[in-house]
Amino acid sequence: MNREIVIVLIISCLWGGLAGSCVRKKKVENVDCYAPLFAQWEDTLSDNPVFVCEKVDSILPLLKDSITYYQMLTLKAKAKMFISETDSVECLLRLATDFCKKTNVxxxxxxILSAEVANMKGNLYARTTVFDSARMAFRRAYDFCERVDEPYKLLNVALNLADAYSGEGRYDWSSYWYRRALALADSLRMPDEERFPIYYGLAQVNMNLRDFDRCDYYFDLAGKYFAQMKPYEKHIYLNNRGNSYYYRQDYPKALDYFRRLLVFVNQYPDMKFERNMTMVNLGEVFLLMNQTDSATYYLNQCYAYFKEMENTSALYYIDTQLIELALKRGDLPLARKRLQEAVKPDVIDPNMLHIRNRYLQHYFEESGNFRQAYYYLKENNRIDDSTRNERIRMRVASIALRYQRDSTLMKKEMFIQQKENEVLRLNQWLYGGSLVVVLAGMCGFFIFLHRKKKRAKVESNLRTAITSLRLANIRNRISPHFIFNVLNREVKANRVAESDTNLNGLIKLIRRNLELADSLSVTLRDELDFVQTYVELESKTLQPDFVYTVEVDPQINQTNVKIPAMLLQIPIENAIKHGLRTKVGPKRLSIHICQHTDEIEIFIRDNGGGYRIGSGASGTGTGMKVITRTLQLLNAYNRCPIVMHINNVEMASHETGCEVYFRLPVDYSFELKKQKETLLWNRYLEQSL
Structure with a gap:
């Protein structure tokens, strides 16, 4: 069964023209301050035409009677076409046309303005299916674009011309202009993802010629880029794809595409025209599937819309289906009435006439007038012969072959030029690469010398800083006030045996501090012994609620295990000085040391209220600087570093306490020797600088 949904051709022509600078690249002359606004609004035209109308209306009062003013009017006409306000489009184009005629510039x-106006007039004619006038308008637009050498606009207008010829049923010329558009795309080196309007246009031509293999080939090419299509382009693709299955009488698959299309256009309230055209197509498919109730529903839904628009072409098409619907229901008088009341357009598209003749043939068969039925059968055969005869097929094939030959030749020339450019770039890379290698080698040598000198300087500065901090820490910790208090207590105690012990401990504490000033490491036993002496001297001021405990894993050999000097004594001193000394109530201080497979963990906890940054009792921080700088220096010479954390924890008595945590590798080295691994040195530099 033959069918031409002419509305599809209308939409194709309309949207192909409206694509203008939306489908493909756009070039807007930046000659005034409104050019960026014009380009931005043109980009959003298909997505939000109402917004574009509002923006243009807001700026028109600011413009004079100039080219810019009428460019804005033309842009508004495009937006009005998207929302199917054809009366407004006609009025706006008339103003722009008068300006172009009276201005001899x-x-x-x-x-460019003249080309845009002519292109939009072609779209307006296509909307009313006056395809000969549309073709002439598009041809004028093409001539204007050639004068200003605008290849992208030429490409758009070529597509519109192809659509207009397709609407006239001149498929050989339609194919010619689609191929010409492809040639322009080749010259512009346009990627495939921007060519899909040409592909589904060629698919439509082959669909009308009933060459379904070529039709599917081009539809598949276009379908690869469905996600990149704009809403109106998706509408064209889905609609025409559904028609291609209709022509093969695969009505269920055609129905599937039209239903999918209806769901899609319902998402866009401005696409009223497309939504109603989709319902027309659904009505005919349901009619041919003998589902007359569904056909009636959709045809009644869209009839009022086209009646209000006075779109005689669409009404002629709907009346044709209503006649067939009455015949399928066996209501011959209603069919006769609809035939008498049907609109009669001035110009009837051959494809639409083919559909009407088919249904009139059915009508006269039902009426018993077989002579008249035979007449319409012959008319349809004549139309088929004139639109799809061998001459047209041969011309279309010749055009395709010529394009393929020219395209192949162009690709070869481009390939040769590409290879020559690659050889030139390769030579440039060779010379440039050699120069870069030499410069990189020289730079690397100087960087090596600079880093070596910098590393030695940083190491020297760090050693000096550590020594200074240690001496300052000793002075801060063993303050004269502390020594005076201890001695004063001993004098008052009349030199009893216990005070002799305390004096000996104090002397031992001072001597041991001086001995550790220049040492990087001590044994765990010596460090615990020193801490024990210090805590015993300080415990006098912390009694009677002070409890100090030390737990050491029995498997740890305290004599063989070495740790950085002052690693324990500084956190212990800070815990007593800043946490426990001013605390009211029970005071707890503990050291817990345990060993795992290849590391030792140390936990120092107190219940002095936790670590408080910026508090008044935070002290100078010299002691913790000594630990931090020492660990930075030593970690730079070890693969596995010593890790330190200071956290606030909840004690067993539900008090907040402070925990200082260290994790020491068992094989940690305290010898400052250069390592082969540059990664260690880089990490050290990052931490130090």
């Missing part, structure tokens, strides 16, 4: 902007 030969500037580039004037020719």
């Amino acid at each position: 030969s500037s580039k902007r004037h020719w």
Whole structure:
């Protein structure tokens, strides 16, 4: 069964033209301050035409009677076409046409404006299915674009011309202009993802010629880029794809595409025209599947819309289906009435006439007038012969072959030029690469010398800083006030045996501090012994609620295990000085040391209220600087570093306490020797600098 949904051709022509600068790249002359706004609004035209109308209306009062003013009017006409306000489109184009006629200017902007106006007039004619007038308008637009050398606009207008010829049923010329558009795309080196309007246009031509293999080939090419299509382009693709299955009488698959299309256009309230055209197609498919109730529903839904628009072409098409619907229901009088009341357009598209003749043939068969039925059968055969005869097929094939030959030749020339450019770039890379290697080698040598000198300087500065901090820490910790208090207590105690012990401990504490000033490491036993002496001297001021405990894993050999000097004594001193000394109530201080497979963990806890940054009792921080700098220096010479954390923890008595945590590798080295691994040195530099 033959069928031409002419509305599809209308939409194809309309949207192909409206694509303008939306489908493909756009070039807007930046000759005034409104050019960026014009380009931005044109980009959003298909997505939000109402917004574009509002923006243009807001700026028109600021413009004079100039080319810019009428460019804005043309842009508004495009937006009005998207929302199917054809009366407004016609009025706006009339103003722009009068301006172009009365202005004798030969500037580039004037020719571009004339081309835009002619292109939009072609779209308006296509909307009313006056395809011969549309073709003439598009041809004028093409001539204007040639004068200003606008290849992208030429490409758009070529597509519109192809659509207009397709609407006239001149498929050989339609194919010619689609191929010409492809040639322009080749010259512009346009990627495939921007060519899909050409592909589904060629698919439509082959669909009308009933060459379904070529039709599917081009539809598949276009379908690869469905996600990149704009809403109106998706509408064209889905609609025409559904028609291609209709022509094969695969009505269920055609119905599937039309239903999918209806769901899609319902998402866009401005696409009223497309939504109603989709319902027309659904009505006919349901009619041919003998589902008359569904056909009636959709045809009634869309009839009022086209009646209000006075779109005689669409009404002629709907009346044709209503006649067939009455015949399928066996209501011959209703069919006769609809035939008498049907609109009669001035110009009837051959494809639409083919559909009407088919249904009139059915009508006269039902009426018993077989002579008249035979007449319409012959008319349809004549139309088929004129639109799909061998001459047209041969011409379309010849055009395709010529394009393929020219395209192949162009690709070869481009390939040769590409290879020559690659050889030139390769030579440039060789010379440039050699120069870069030499410069990189020289730079690397100087960087090596600079880093070596910098490393030695940093190491020297760090050693000096550590020594200074240690001496300052000793002075801060063993303060004269502390020594005076201890001695004063001993004098008052009348030199009893216990005070002799305390004095000996104090002397031992001072001597041991001086001995550790220049040492990087001590044994765990010596460090615990020193801490024990210090705590015993300080415990006098912390009694009677002070409890000090030390737990050491029995498997640890305290004599063989070495740790950085002052690693334990500084956190212990800070715990007593800043946490426990001013605390009211029970005071707890503990050291817990345990060993795992290849590391030792040390926990120092107190219940002095936790670590408080910026508090008044935070002290100078010299002691913790000594530990931090020492660990930075030593970690730079070890693969596995010593890790330190200071956290606030909840004690068993539900008090907040402070925990200082260290994790020491068992094989940690305290010898400052250069390592082969540059990664260690880089990490050290990052931490130090």
